[in-house]
Amino acid sequence: MKKLILLVTIIMALLVPQSISARTGVNYSPSASAFSVETNDDAQQVKLRIYKDGLGGKPVKTVNMKRDKAGMWQATVKGDLKGKFYTFDVKYGGKFRGECPGIWATAVGVNGKRGAIIDMGATNPAGWQADKRPSIAAKDLILYEMHHRDFSIDESGGFINKGKFLALTEPRAIEHLKALGVNAVHILPSFDYASVNETRLNEPQYNWGYDPVNYNVPEGGYSTDPYKPEVRINEFKQMVQALHNAGIKIILDVVYNHTWNIDESNFQLTRPDYFYRKNADGSYSNGSGCGNETASEREGMRNFMVESVKYWVDEYHIDGFRFDLMGVHDIETMNAIRTAVPQDIFIYGEGWSAGSCAYSGELAMKANINKMPGIAAFSDEMRDALRGPWDSNSKAAFLGGVKGNEESLKFGIVGAIQHPGVDYSKVNYSKAPYANEPTQMIAYVSCHDDMCLVDRLRASVKGVTTEELIRLDLLAQTVVMTSQGVPFMLSGEEMLRDKKGVHNSYESPDCINHLDWDNLERYPQVMEYYKNLIVLRKAHPAFHMGSADMVRRNLDFLPTENCLVAYHINGHGVPGEQWGDIYVAFNSHKRARTIEIPEGTYTVVCRNIACNADGLATVKGGKVTIPAQSALILHN
Numbered sequence: 001m002k003k004l005i006l007l008v009t010i011i012m013a014l015l016v017p018q019s020i021s022a023r024t025g026v027n028y029s030p031s032a033s034a035f036s037v038e039t040n041d042d043a044q045q046v047k048l049r050i051y052k053d054g055l056g057g058k059p060v061k062t063v064n065m066k067r068d069k070a071g072m073w074q075a076t077v078k079g080d081l082k083g084k085f086y087t088f089d090v091k092y093g094g095k096f097r098g099e100c101p102g103i104w105a106t107a108v109g110v111n112g113k114r115g116a117i118i119d120m121g122a123t124n125p126a127g128w129q130a131d132k133r134p135s136i137a138a139k140d141l142i143l144y145e146m147h148h149r150d151f152s153i154d155e156s157g158g159f160i161n162k163g164k165f166l167a168l169t170e171p172r173a174i175e176h177l178k179a180l181g182v183n184a185v186h187i188l189p190s191f192d193y194a195s196v197n198e199t200r201l202n203e204p205q206y207n208w209g210y211d212p213v214n215y216n217v218p219e220g221g222y223s224t225d226p227y228k229p230e231v232r233i234n235e236f237k238q239m240v241q242a243l244h245n246a247g248i249k250i251i252l253d254v255v256y257n258h259t260w261n262i263d264e265s266n267f268q269l270t271r272p273d274y275f276y277r278k279n280a281d282g283s284y285s286n287g288s289g290c291g292n293e294t295a296s297e298r299e300g301m302r303n304f305m306v307e308s309v310k311y312w313v314d315e316y317h318i319d320g321f322r323f324d325l326m327g328v329h330d331i332e333t334m335n336a337i338r339t340a341v342p343q344d345i346f347i348y349g350e351g352w353s354a355g356s357c358a359y360s361g362e363l364a365m366k367a368n369i370n371k372m373p374g375i376a377a378f379s380d381e382m383r384d385a386l387r388g389p390w391d392s393n394s395k396a397a398f399l400g401g402v403k404g405n406e407e408s409l410k411f412g413i414v415g416a417i418q419h420p421g422v423d424y425s426k427v428n429y430s431k432a433p434y435a436n437e438p439t440q441m442i443a444y445v446s447c448h449d450d451m452c453l454v455d456r457l458r459a460s461v462k463g464v465t466t467e468e469l470i471r472l473d474l475l476a477q478t479v480v481m482t483s484q485g486v487p488f489m490l491s492g493e494e495m496l497r498d499k500k501g502v503h504n505s506y507e508s509p510d511c512i513n514h515l516d517w518d519n520l521e522r523y524p525q526v527m528e529y530y531k532n533l534i535v536l537r538k539a540h541p542a543f544h545m546g547s548a549d550m551v552r553r554n555l556d557f558l559p560t561e562n563c564l565v566a567y568h569i570n571g572h573g574v575p576g577e578q579w580g581d582i583y584v585a586f587n588s589h590k591r592a593r594t595i596e597i598p599e600g601t602y603t604v605v606c607r608n609i610a611c612n613a614d615g616l617a618t619v620k621g622g623k624v625t626i627p628a629q630s631a632l633i634l635h636n
Contacts, residue, residue, distance in 0.1 A: 025104035026086060028117050032078045035065070037088045037102045038300070039073060040271045045091040046073040049099065054085050054109015054116065054227060055199070085114035090270055100269040103304060105214050106311070107229040110199055112192040112213045112220070116229035120315070123233040125241055133319050134247050136183055138346055138376075138439040138486060139546030142534055143251065144182035145447055146491035148190070148222050149206060153510050156517040165190075165222045165235040169242035177248060180494055180527070181534035184249040184346070186322055188448060190236070191252075192217040194260040195507070198226035206513060208448060208506045209253075210324060211260035211290075215308050240317050249319035251346065252312055256296070256305050257328035257353075258288035267294075275301050277358040287328045289354025296333040297359060305333060306340045313341050323349030327365040328357055331372060334364045338374045348442050348486070351377030351434075369416075369434045376486060378442045381429050382412025386445045386476050387456045389428075393503060396460035398588050399472045403562035409586070410557060410565060415484035416441035417548040421557040421567075437548050441485035445476045449506070452490055454498040470496070471629040472588070474529050474609055478631040479586055481533045482543050484551050494530040495519035525609055532611040536633070539613050541576045542569045550574065558595055563588045564626070566595045571635065579635035587626040594623045606633035 027034040035048050046067075049059040065073040065088075073088075087099035101108055101115030108116055152159040152167035161167045168174075168185070177185065189209035196205045198220040209219065218236040220226030243250050259265040262284065267275035277285040277295045287293040295301050312318040326334065326349025338347055351366025362368055366377045384390055385408035388397040398405040407426035414422060415438025416430070424431050435441045446453040453476060457469050464472070473496065480487050490497070492515040499505050502512050520527055537543045545551050554573040558566040566585035571577040583602070587593045599621040605613055608627050619634065626632040 025102055025106065026115060026117055028082065028119060030080045030082070032076050033081045033117055035063075035075045035077070035086065035088075037065070037073050037090070037270060038071070039090050040092070040274055041071065043067075043073070043090050043092060044094070045096075047089045047091075047096070048075045048077075049087045049089065050077065050081065051085040051087070051114055054114050054229070055111065060084070081117045082119060084117045085109050086117060087114050088270065092272060097269045097272070098264070100266045101214065102270055103266045104216065105266075106216050106315070107233060108192060108214050108217050108220075109229060110220060110226045111197065112194075112217065118229050118233075120233070123230050123237065125234060125238045128237060128241065131241050131244055131317055133317060133344065134183070134244060134249050135344070136249055137546065139544045140538070141184050141249070141346060141486050142182045142481075142537070143184045143186050143442070143486065143488040144177065144180070144491055145186040145188070145488065147188040147208060147448060147513065149510065150513045150515055151491055154514040154516060157515065158517070161224065163222065164224060165218070165232075165239040166224065168239045174242060174246045177243075178246055180531055181538065182489070183247065184251055184319065185243060186251040186488070187253060189253045189255055189324075190219050190222065191215050191254075192219050196221040201226070204509055206507055206509055210255050210506070212255050212258075213260055214266070215254075215256070215304075216311055237316060244317065249346070251320040251322055252318045253322045253324060254309070255324040256308070257294055257323075257325040258290040258292050259294070262292050271300070274298065275304075279358050285356075285358035287353040287355045287357030287359075288325055293328050293353075293357055295359075296329040297361060302333045302336060305329075306336055309337050310340055313345060319344075320346035320348075323347070323364075325353055326350050326377070327353040327363050329364045330359060331362045331364050331368055334372050334375055338372065343374065346376075346486075347374065348376035348378070352380075367430065367432075367434050369440050370436050373436065376440045376442050377434070378444060378447075378488075379412050379416055379485060381408045381416070381427055382443055382479070382483065382485075383445055384428055385409045385412065386479060387453065388460050390450070393451055393456065393459045398563060398586075399457065399476055400461045401563050401588050401590060406560045406562070406565050409479065410560070410567075412441070412443055412485065413479070413483050413565070413567065414438065414551055414555065415443075415548070417484075417551060419552055419555075421555075435548075437546070438484035438551055439486055439546055441483075442488050443480045443483040443485035444488040444490075445480055446490050446493065447488070448490060449504065451501070451503050452497050452499050453493055454496055455501050458498075459501065468629065470523065470526060471609060473526065475586060475588065475629060475631055477530060478533060478606065478611075478633075481537050482584055482631075482633070484543070484545060484555070487537070489530075491515065494527050496523045496526050529609060529611050532613065533606070536605060536611060536613040540571075540579060540582075542571050542574045542579065542582055545574055558583075558585075558597075561593070564593050564595075566626075568597075582633070582635045583624075585626045585632045587632070588629055591628050592625050594625050596623055597621050600636050602634040602636050604632070604634045606631055
């Protein structure tokens with residue numbers, strides 16, 4: 001019987017998919033460690049070097065790897081190597097290209113130059129096996145985009161672990177997020193990236209992190225000790241665990257569309273020119289705007305992206321992914337990723353590229369979202385209809401009282417689906433709906449890589465006062481939070497964040513990027529409004545129906561006027577909705593306007609700069625007034 005049980009155990013082990021570290025990289029055991037690396041067919045030799053430390057010093061062992069029948073280079077080193085580091089060095093054309101940890105490293109030393117040999121099981125915090133992803137449907141998500149350093153670096157925040165993963169485990173962070181009501185935190189790139197020197201963290205350094213080095217390892221600059229490979233992994237998991245315990249999902253921003261450079265990238269050092277697209281003249285294609293773009297359509301790159309995403313889900317319990325410049329990737333790869341992970345993993349991205357791509361097939365552009373079920377894209381239609389065009393900071397739109405943006409706003413309100421109330425010929429960018437379901441559209445007005453909302457209002461609305469700025473800020477977020485898409489906000493907007501007018505603050509100092517937590521006391525009405533607005537959205541399914549057919553059946557627009565958009569929702573037709581007829585109106589004029597609604601008694605839940613789902617007042621039907629530069633929501 002014991003032999004039978006052993007045989008079954010061995011068979012089951014063979015059936016379990018190997019982790020990425022077991023496929024190519026290092027597979028550790030106390031008795032021996034197996035190393036493997038994939039190269040191009042013309043590779044002549046691969047040297048494996050073992051080091052005592054993650055940086056500096058000479059190798060303690062050098063091994064010539066052997067190519068197996070499948071073309072993989074392999075080597076097994078006996079003994080317990082835990083705590084040691086390794087590199088691969090591949091020879092092409094008689095020259096070694098340079099040492100690197102390969103593309104599949106799951107643990108690295110300081111600055112990611114060498115792979116680390118560790119016991120991944122020992123990196124789990126207490127209770128990790130019981131950690132579960134919160135059960136929140138896509139239609140119910142409220143996304144909060146943040147950068148680790150921005151969020152917690154300022155003294156006003158009172159954080160112990162300033163700028164670190166662990167800041168999000170602290171009571172101040174958890175209590176704030178829960179009070180605000182967001183249920184998904186979108187963290188800017190948190191894998192190992194190049195532009196912050198982890199050996200000099202005592203010096204001022206800043207970067208958003210869109211320059212990947214090791215895609216499957218947490219960034220050491222956000223850990224309390226980048227020299228110890230286990231620390232960054234453990235602390236990242238502690239962060240995930242703390243958010244999950246608070247009922248908050250965690251979304252990872254991923255940047256598979258380019259690497260930090262070409263010649264020194266792990267891709268290029270192991271398989272030269274395989275992972276990158278080239279133009280007809282042999283130059284590297286630059287659809288990413290960063291000097292290179294990856295070739296997702298190639299089997300090796302597609303496999304890498306799929307396995308990497310799966311690894312973050314399995315090892316780190318990640319709940320979703322935001323794809324940077326998703327429009328650089330091909331549709332087939334994005335659909336393969338969608339299929340490879342559980343359906344409750346939320347996937348969205350930028351439905352555009354930063355330039356033309358050297359690929360003739362269909363790319364994961366916004367216009368092709370209807371060919372990618374279960375994947376969403378940001379709506380720049382709604383964003384720019386609210387605040388102004390992307391190519392000019394000084395031009396205003398709806399919030400600035402500029403007419404002509406009403407249909408674009410309506411496009412965003414319905415979630416980029418087909419709807420009879422939208423005139424698509426007047427929508428700013430998309431002349432046709434691109435979403436099959438409203439959950440395929442991300443509704444937003446600002447994010448990290450642009451002017452934040454306050455700065456944009458100051459730049460585009462001439463002579464805007466603080467009072468007016470607050471009114472317009474709250475109006476913008478009311479549009480976002482009552483749209484049928486998935487709402488998204490930049491961290492700090494709830495405390496009237498500004499970045500001193502800096503548009504692209506990717507490497508600006510903390511004095512530009514930090515959150516000023518004292519603003520919560522300076523402008524308490526902003527946080528209060530945001531919080532109550534989110535409560536309203538969560539409590540009423542009418543604002544997040546999740547079904548295109550249901551939106552078409554139950555949402556109709558009132559006659560549109562310049563700088564005035566209003567609509568009606570039949571709450572009776574929405575399962576679980578407690579309200580009957582719901583009317584929503586957005587007025588960006590500097591004077592009050594009126595709309596006509598049926599006779600009856602209505603409860604006002606949002607007006608001026610106040611929002612309360614339990615009611616603010618009652619009004620009679622007929623002509624009702626929407627105050628200047630504000631929203632009105634009422635129901636019977």
